[in-house]
Amino acid sequence: xxxxxxxxxxxxxxxxxxxxxxxxxxxxxxxxxxxxxxxxxxxxxxxxxxxxxxxxxxxxxxxxxxxxxxxxxxxxxxxxxxxxxxxxxxxxxxxxxxxxxxxxxxxxxxxxxxxxxxxxxxxxxxxxxxxxxxxxxxxxxxxxxxxxxxxxxxxxxxxxxxxxxxxxxxxxxxxxxxxxxxxxxxxxxxxxxxxxxxxxxxxxxxxxxxxxxxxxxxxxxxxxxxxxxxxxxxxxxxxxxxxxxxxxxxxxxxxxxxxxxxxxxxxxxxxxxxxxxxxxxxxxxxxxxxxxxxxxxxxxxxxxxxxxxxxxxxxxx
Ligand code: AKB
Numbered sequence: 001x002x003x004x005x006x007x008x009x010x011x012x013x014x015x016x017x018x019x020x021x022x023x024x025x026x027x028x029x030x031x032x033x034x035x036x037x038x039x040x041x042x043x044x045x046x047x048x049x050x051x052x053x054x055x056x057x058x059x060x061x062x063x064x065x066x067x068x069x070x071x072x073x074x075x076x077x078x079x080x081x082x083x084x085x086x087x088x089x090x091x092x093x094x095x096x097x098x099x100x101x102x103x104x105x106x107x108x109x110x111x112x113x114x115x116x117x118x119x120x121x122x123x124x125x126x127x128x129x130x131x132x133x134x135x136x137x138x139x140x141x142x143x144x145x146x147x148x149x150x151x152x153x154x155x156x157x158x159x160x161x162x163x164x165x166x167x168x169x170x171x172x173x174x175x176x177x178x179x180x181x182x183x184x185x186x187x188x189x190x191x192x193x194x195x196x197x198x199x200x201x202x203x204x205x206x207x208x209x210x211x212x213x214x215x216x217x218x219x220x221x222x223x224x225x226x227x228x229x230x231x232x233x234x235x236x237x238x239x240x241x242x243x244x245x246x247x248x249x250x251x252x253x254x255x256x257x258x259x260x261x262x263x264x265x266x267x268x269x270x271x272x273x274x275x276x277x278x279x280x281x282x283x284x285x286x287x288x289x290x291x292x293x294x295x296x297x298x299x300x301x302x303x304x305x306x307x308x309x310x311x312x313x314x315x316x317x
Pocket of ligand 1: 077078079115116117118141168169170171180181182183184
């Protein structure tokens, strides 16, 4: 633990922002380095500008900072990648190889790389989707995550690379905005509920999707990285679950706090993406192999989101 030096790539994104904060709390600011493609960013830990597609620059950051563990979060999410499939594939695959190859060389000891429920497709059982099932993704994001999972397992089996992964559901947090996913509505809805008491949703009312509060997602990410290697029996990616809801259900929960809130529906191209994803996930393996347990259900999530966003609005007003 004492020589641990952690690099978070894609630190300015929705997960990265909160993950850096939590890693710094646990390991100390001096052991965590945040990086992203942006020139500058506001972190309590050291920040380095890095394009993960630049392999030489990535290698140099690892060497210069004696990095031992990497969280590689840089990616194009489902909706954005559909608009630019070529770059989605490039960033999502080459960004992963950039760090897998450095671990293969022995330069870094451990990698976290997130996969997603987007690996599943229309032929997958929609309810209580098991760990091992039919996987035929239809989006470039899903295809890249599924290919990435196979490569993670391959690098582990062939070269002993210690790479760990979970399939994130839709993630909801108040500290940063999501960037281009199909589940983004479940964050936008809170901002609009507080600002205008109305929300026009880009998914239909009955579109149930697996979701998770950000503090649970950060906990899962750190827990899987801290688990003994022998407990990580799946080296592709673990199913991970907390709750499932649809836009009508989250709207009703928000109305318990903001009775005047109303929602309308104008489905766009993201509806077809959501329709091909599972409604609920079975994560029995993550729970039994490395002790995963979530804390937030829908009622707790909505109460916490509204309380914290209200505080932010009051501070900035
Ligand atoms: C997205 O909607 O693209 C992401 C995901 C489920 O991976 N939030």
